[in-house]
Amino acid sequence: MPLQHLTGTAPFLDLDLKIGPGVFVPRPETELLARWGIGVLADSDRPVVVDLCSGSGALALAVASERPKARVYAVERSEEALKWLWLNVSGTPVEVVAGDIRDVELPSGVDLVLSNPPYVPAGTQVAPEVLADPPEAVFAGEDGLDLIPAVIDRAAQILRPGGRLGFEHDDSHVDLAHLLERWFESIESHSDLAERPRFTTAIRKA
Numbered sequence: 240m241p242l243q244h245l246t247g248t249a250p251f252l253d254l255d256l257k258i259g260p261g262v263f264v265p266r267p268e269t270e271l272l273a274r275w276g277i278g279v280l281a282d283s284d285r286p287v288v289v290d291l292c293s294g295s296g297a298l299a300l301a302v303a304s305e306r307p308k309a310r311v312y313a314v315e316r317s318e319e320a321l322k323w324l325w326l327n328v329s330g331t332p333v334e335v336v337a338g339d340i341r342d343v344e345l346p347s348g349v350d351l352v353l354s355n356p357p358y359v360p361a362g363t364q365v366a367p368e369v370l371a372d373p374p375e376a377v378f379a380g381e382d383g384l385d386l387i388p389a390v391i392d393r394a395a396q397i398l399r400p401g402g403r404l405g406f407e408h409d410d411s412h413v414d415l416a417h418l419l420e421r422w423f424e425s426i427e428s429h430s431d432l433a434e435r436p437r438f439t440t441a442i443r444k445a
């Protein structure tokens with residue numbers, strides 16, 4: 240059993256998120272993506288931010304806490320995860336959007352889309368604590384790319400020109416530029432603390 244299930248909380252940047260069975264335990268590598276997102280909003284006045292595949296709300300709540308003028312939406316499909324998401328956003332301005340990232344209603348003219356979707360290739364040998372995460376939060380088909388193209392398409396649809404996308408992925412996904420090039424430019428790969436490719440960022444073309 241993961242320690243976070245025993246304590247009922249998981250640290251994420253300066254936050255303590257309520258978590259338990261049914262929701263993905265936020266990981267330290269995702270803090271790097273959160274920091275990147277908070278950084279790119281440094282000069283934005285009242286930005287609109289969407290966290291696709293929000294789970295416990297880690298990315299959405301980190302942005303809302305560091306950028307209090309932002310309007311932040313957290314999109315999640317799983318009924319079980321949504322129970323934890325509602326708990327965590329309670330008393331914050333983060334707006335929960337329940338449903339599938341492919342067809343929920345979202346604002347347009349968005350400044351930033353962040354996402355840590357399921358991305359582990361099926362059959363990958365994972366650490367024992369990963370088995371306590373809901374499988375639909377972790378695995379995404381044979382190559383781990385079942386959902387990432389939908390994240391990219393949805394981001395392309397809602398971002399304003401010049402808006403930014405940052406999403407986490409498996410370290411076997413070394414070059415995802417071909418999925419992004421149609422709608423995005425300035426595509427950059429970022430490594431995690433173990434120097435493995437961990438998240439990719441891009442800017443929506445005009």
Ligand SMILES: C[S@@+](CC[C@H](N)C(=O)[O-])C[C@H]1O[C@@H](n2cnc3c(N)ncnc32)[C@H](O)[C@@H]1O
Binds near residue numbers: 262294316355358376
């Ligand atoms: C890896 S977890 C990430 C949770 C959170 N962003 C974090 O970093 O801790 C992926 C989340 O995506 C959700 N999810 C999977 N497919 C989805 C879909 N099509 N639409 C909305 N959410 C989805 C899962 O239920 C899970 O909560």
